[in-house]
Amino acid sequence: xxxxxxxxxxxxxxxxxxxxxxxxxxxxxxxxxxxxxxxxxxxxxxxxxxxxxxxxxxxxxxxxxxxxxxxxxxxxxxxxxxxxxxxxxxxxxxxxxxxxxxxxxxxxxxxxxxxxxxxxxxxxxxxxxxxxxxxxxxxxxxxxxxxxxxxxxxxxxxxxxxxxxxxxxxxxxxxxxxxxxxxxxxxxxxxxxxxxxxxxxxxxxxxxxxxxxxxxxxxxxxxxxxxxxxxxxxxxxxxxxxxxxxxxxxxxxxxxxxxxxxxxxxxxxxxxxxxxxxxxxxxxxxxxxxxxxxxxxxxxxxxxxxxxxxxxxxxxxxxxxxxxxxxxxxxxxxxxxxxxxxxxxxxxxxxxxxxxxxxxxxxxxxxxxxxxxxxxxxxxxxxxxxxxxxxxxxxxxxxxxxxxxxxxxxxxxxxxxxxxxxxxxxxxxxxxxxxxxxxxxxxxxxxxxxxxxxxxxxxxxxxxxxxxxxxxxxxxxxxxxxxxxxxxxxxxxxxxxxxxxxxxxxxxxxxxxxxxxxx
Ligand code: ME8
Numbered sequence: 001x002x003x004x005x006x007x008x009x010x011x012x013x014x015x016x017x018x019x020x021x022x023x024x025x026x027x028x029x030x031x032x033x034x035x036x037x038x039x040x041x042x043x044x045x046x047x048x049x050x051x052x053x054x055x056x057x058x059x060x061x062x063x064x065x066x067x068x069x070x071x072x073x074x075x076x077x078x079x080x081x082x083x084x085x086x087x088x089x090x091x092x093x094x095x096x097x098x099x100x101x102x103x104x105x106x107x108x109x110x111x112x113x114x115x116x117x118x119x120x121x122x123x124x125x126x127x128x129x130x131x132x133x134x135x136x137x138x139x140x141x142x143x144x145x146x147x148x149x150x151x152x153x154x155x156x157x158x159x160x161x162x163x164x165x166x167x168x169x170x171x172x173x174x175x176x177x178x179x180x181x182x183x184x185x186x187x188x189x190x191x192x193x194x195x196x197x198x199x200x201x202x203x204x205x206x207x208x209x210x211x212x213x214x215x216x217x218x219x220x221x222x223x224x225x226x227x228x229x230x231x232x233x234x235x236x237x238x239x240x241x242x243x244x245x246x247x248x249x250x251x252x253x254x255x256x257x258x259x260x261x262x263x264x265x266x267x268x269x270x271x272x273x274x275x276x277x278x279x280x281x282x283x284x285x286x287x288x289x290x291x292x293x294x295x296x297x298x299x300x301x302x303x304x305x306x307x308x309x310x311x312x313x314x315x316x317x318x319x320x321x322x323x324x325x326x327x328x329x330x331x332x333x334x335x336x337x338x339x340x341x342x343x344x345x346x347x348x349x350x351x352x353x354x355x356x357x358x359x360x361x362x363x364x365x366x367x368x369x370x371x372x373x374x375x376x377x378x379x380x381x382x383x384x385x386x387x388x389x390x391x392x393x394x395x396x397x398x399x400x401x402x403x404x405x406x407x408x409x410x411x412x413x414x415x416x417x418x419x420x421x422x423x424x425x426x427x428x429x430x431x432x433x434x435x436x437x438x439x440x441x442x443x444x445x446x447x448x449x450x451x452x453x454x455x456x457x458x459x460x461x462x463x464x465x466x467x468x469x470x471x472x473x474x475x476x477x478x479x480x481x482x483x484x485x486x487x488x489x490x491x492x493x494x495x496x497x498x499x500x501x502x503x504x505x506x507x508x509x510x511x512x513x514x515x516x517x518x519x
Contacts (some may be wrong), residue, residue, distance in 0.1 A: 003253075003254045003255075004166065005042070005043055005044050005400030006031050006043070006044045006045075006254045006255050007035075007038045007043040007045045007046070007053065007259050008044070008045075008046045008047075008242065008255035008256065008258040008259050008260075009031060009034060009038070009045065009047050009048075009258065009259055009260045009261075010031070010047070010048045010049065010060065010238055010241070010255075010258060010260070010261050011031045011048075011049040011050075011262055011263070011446060012030050012052075012261070012262075012263040012264065012267060013049070013050040013052040013095065013097065013234060013237050014050075014051055014052060014080055015051075015052050015055070015057060015058065016051045016052075016058075016076035016079070016080055017058050017061040017070075017072070017074055017076065018056055018061070018076065019076070019079050019312065020079055020080050020083040020311075020313055021312070021313070022296055022298075022311045022313055022316065022341075023264065023295065024080070024083065024294055024313070025087060025316075026293070026296050026329050027038075027082060027262060027263070027264065027293060028083070028084060028087060028089050028091075029087055029089070029325075029326050029329055029330065030086070030151075030262060030293060030330060030335060030408075030410060031047065031048070031049070031262040032089045032090055032091070032310045032326075032462040032464075033091055033123055033133060033206050033326070033330055033410055033465050034260070034262070034405065034408060034410070034464070035047035035091075036090055036463060036464035036467065037399035037405055037413075037464040039090075040460070040464065040484075040485045040486050041402070041485075041486045042485065042486070042487060043144035044254075045092075045420060046092050046093075046242065046251070046254075046255045047091045047092050047093075047097075048088060048091060048092060048093075048094075048095055048238075048241045049078045049084060049091045049093075049474065050093070050094050050095030050096055050097070051073070051080055051095075051096050051097065052097055052230070052237070052242075053069075053073045053096060053097045053098045054097055054217040054218065054227070054228075054233055055133050055216070055230030055234075056130050056133070056211070056214060056216075056217055056218060056230070056235070057130050057131065057133055057230075058073065059214055059216045059451065060501070062131060066513075069216045070098075070286065072099060073096075076134055077096060077448075080349045081118065083313050083314070083361065086313070086314060086317060087313065087322060087324065087325075088322055088323075088326075088467055088468060089243070089316065089328070089333040090467075093241055093244070094221045095237050095240065095241045096235060097218075097233055097237055099240075100173075101240060101348070102218075102233070102236070102237060102240045103218050103219075104232040104245065105236055105239060105240035105244045105245055106218040106228060106232065106236045106240070107218065107219075107220075107221045108244065108245035109230065109232075109236050109239070109244070109245070109278065109282045109284075110220065110221055110228065111221055112130045112281070112282035112284075113167065113278060113281040113282050114221075116281045116283070117168075117283065118167055118168040118171065118205065118281040119165050119166065119167055119168070119209070120165070120166055120168070121163065121164075121165055121166075122164065122165075122166050122518060123162070123163055123207040123416075124160060124161065124162055124163075124164035124166075125159075125160070125161040126138070126141075126159070126160060127141050127149065127151065127157040127158070127159060127160070128157060128158055128159075128160040129151040129153070129155045129156065129157045130155055130156075130158070131153075131155035131156070132151060132155050132266075133230050133231060134151065134153075134247075134270075135160075135207065135208055136151045136157055137205060140152045141157055147387060148345050148403075149388060151349075151458065153266060154182050159217055159402055161228060162211065162212050162213060163211070163212055163225060164208040164210050164211065164212070165208075165209050165210040165220060165223070165259075165411075166206040166207060166208055166209060167203065167206060167209045167274075167277070167278070168206055169273075169274070169275055169283075170203075170204050170205060170206050170209075170499060171201055171202075171206045172277040172281075173203065173204045174191075174363070175277075176200050176204075176273060176276060176277060177197070177200055177201065177268075177288065179276060179280075179464055180196070180197055182198075184287070185288070185289055186272070186286070186289060186290065187272045187289075187290055187291075187292075187334035188243035188289065188290070188291040188407065188408065189292070189293070191336075191393060191409075192265060192268050192272070192314055192320070192336075194269060195268065196269065196272045196273060197268065199273065200273060201450060204273070207229075207274065208229060208314040209228060209229040209330075210223075210227065210228055210229060211226065211229060211400050212225055212503065213229075214227065214228055215227055216509065217230060217233060217499045218232075218233045221472075224268075226418065230388075231270050231274060231419070231511075232278065234392045235270065235274065235275045236278075237259055238261065238287070239252075239284065240255060240256075240273075240278075242254075242255040242289070242412075242492045244255050244256075244284070244387070247284070253461065254376060256284070256285065256384075257286060257287050257288050258287040258288065258289075259287075259289060259468075260287070260288065260289045260290075260291055260408075260457055260509055261275075261287055261289070261290045261291070261441045262291055262293065263290065263291070263292055263293070263353045264292060264293055264294075264295065264355065265292040265293065265295065265423045266295070267466065268290070268292045269485065271290040272290045273289070275290075277423075291336070291408055292336065293335060293336060294333065294336060294337045294338035294339060295338045295339075296339050297338065297339075297341075297489045298311060298334065298340065298341060298342070298484070299338045299340040299341065299345075305340060312351075313325075320346055320347075320350060320511065321350075322355060322468065323354075323465075323466035323467070323468050323469045323470075324346070324349075324350045324466075324508075324511075325346070326465055326466060327349065327350075327351045327353070327354060327414075327465055327466050328341070328345070328346050328350070329341070330410045330411065330414060330416070330465050331349060331353065331411060331418075331465075332345060332410075333386065333411065334412075334413075335407060335408050335409060335411055336408070337411045346511075347511045350510070351488070351510050351511055353418060353467075354466075354508040355510040355511070356456060356510065357418060357421050357422060357425060357507060357509045358417055358418075358421055358462075358507075359506060359507050359509075360419065360425075360444075361424060361425055361428060361451070361469050362473055362476075362504070362507055363504065363506055363507075364428070364453055364489070365428060365433075365448055365451040365455065366452065366476055366477075366501070366504035367454060367504050368433060368448055368453075369448050369452065369501060369514055370442075370501070370503060370504055372437055372441075373445065373446075373448065375500060375501050375502075375503070376447075376450050376497075376498050376499060376500055376501060377449065377452065377495045377497050377498060377499045377501060378445035378447040378452075378476065378497060379443065379449070379452065379497035379498065380445060380497065381442045381446045383446065384446075386430075386431065386501065387446060387447075387450045389427075390423060390427045390450060391450060391453065391454065393420045393423055393454075394420055394424070394453070394454040394457040395457065395489065395490040395491075396456070397416060397417055397420055397457060397461055398426065398457075398461065398486050398489050400413070400416045401413045401417070401461055402468075404416065406468060410465070413461075414456045414462075416464065417458060417461050417462060420454070420458075420477070424451065424454050424455075424458075425429060427450075427451070428447070431447040433448055433451075449495070449497065452475070452495055455473065455477060456474070456477050456479060456493075456495060457469075457489055457490075458473075458485075459473040459474045459477065459479070460479075460484060460486065460488065460489055461486075461489075462473070463484065468490075469507050469508060471484075472505075472507050473507050475502065476501065476502055476503075476504045476505065476507075477501065478495070478499050478501045478502065479493075479495075479496065
């Protein structure tokens, strides 16, 4: 039985042909925030990321380094796994396409496609981009003055002629268009959907899906001189991860079809055209959604010398902090669009949004509670209009967040939360609780209670994005682990007057510029 509460989300699987870069980091961070959000909202989440280890690109990189492809992946995959750890990614499984189970799964889907009559042997003669691991039609390529030919993504293509198995993609044009029509949310954002629909409307050619000139890949069943085209095996990872070919397994029944594949915009065609066609052919339901994020660029503005190579996620998080980097990318870049980053922009977000708006409000109000209320949650008196207004604004945030997250609008969710954080700062400043100690301690207690209570909402709602810092804020608000979820927001989970609070400590330090950083 499909479990309606289950939620299966994946990232693309990265080519470990070098070290992980900021694009890889961005994708796992965003996917992690969505996975954490769904868990906090009570869903039973399975979140998978991993490595795409086959293909000619891996082989050529290994050759250049004078090692075997198997040695190359053993050298590089641990760096990707380390990045996942460093970024505090809550994934449930790290899949590697060199796993035996994945070979079995890829051969099984191949056999299903063959049984459906969709695979035939012929000769491939055409243009191939190693960099994109993609075949292109002649009219998608351009020739530069020096004679070099490039594919549509600007990467060099080479002429390939060899015996190859083909997938009858041409037979899926109408089925795919009907599928997009019936599932308007399948491809997001809209710009990508339009791009895919017009590509498919333009006509689909059969796809070469095996290679014979190298053997680093999954062997074609019954034809071991062929290895599968890397994208056939790569896309199949998503079903291997939940138990394919055992479609009767508990995990497959529970989690397939996936709720979302989160990928970059450069690989939308593979996910929104080839993948559903392969699955339809094999008699497996396509995923519910494919969502393409944009690309990140370093604007080349002054970065700290100590930060050095800022495209390295390790140096970046060493310099600014893990939660800070997570917050920056998700707040700064509208999800689905391209974005850029610079030292100045990161520091601005850290100091204005995190240290000032949220960090200061927490520090000022909680240290007043520590000093003036015996370190216990103060007992509020009757609520004024202003108290009620800020409580309601914070209580309503979860619904705003849910609405934004339906479309994976992480930036919209964060800007809504920070809008109410700004309201809370105005509330705190205008109520002046520090003056009330002498004149009206009961009123001071009420203002501090209300402030602590809205901080509780902010902390729970920001857990998907800044899990460590928000967890720390919940620690100093005395919120138990079992009350750290969306069901505990609002009236149901209000702080209990009289409960002990630990001594507050700052949650978000300011980023202080070193001399080197501005040089
Ligand atoms: O494409 N900004 O692997 P990959 C944002 N193995 N995202 C970026 C980026 C950038 N500058 N550069 C790359 C592959 N990405 C295949 C995927 S899935 C079955 C197989 C994204 O290591 C890219 O769009 O080249 C992709 O989603 C992911 O990083 C891995 O890229």
